[in-house]
Amino acid sequence: MKNNVKIARIKVSMKQDELATVTGVTRQTIGLIEKGDYNPSLNLCIAIAKALDKTLDELFWEVD
């Protein structure tokens, strides 16, 4: 699933392992989500959105 997690994370100068710690997953999982190789659960999507101060739409809604 395409998403904007990586862009949003870089904008707030957060590292992959920092986001992983905040959301309670491993760095590998964050990397896989950013690459679009793993579809996170709704709970994890919400945790990521809160950590990056974004809405679910901004991170996970495909527009084009």
Next chain:
Amino acid sequence: MEKTWVANLLSKDEYREKRFLYFVAESVLILSILLFLYLIVDSFLIDLNVPGDVMALISLGFLSIYILLRSTLTGIEYPEIATKVRYKKEKRSKVYGSIRFGILFIIVYGVFKGIPANLQEVVNVIGPATLATIFFFLLNYISLRKSYSKNRKLLDD
């Protein structure tokens, strides 16, 4: 995952948890098909007559080895190893871990079989211990290598 006791045995990371559950489901499905085929062959074609304990051992062995190999080859066991420094450190710790495993193997073997009295008995202990140590190390090394190469591809640019 909630409302099941098995959740306590699984990883807290949802990706690893999901992959592990897939591997368990795959192994159970394959084992079910094999047992079904065995039942057909044993009932209608040839009387295989495999003792119950052997069948239980084979089934348990298949489940464990399948899940272990799938986890090892998928590279999910070391999710935090992404840099060369951490990889080398972990590799070193695997070497020491394997040596400790070999020593423990010899001790446990000695406890059950007694202290070797002659050269032949020493060889009988050292041989399996060496093989088990090499196997243990290789399994860990392959898993580490797979995880490292997977994690490198997922690193920040």
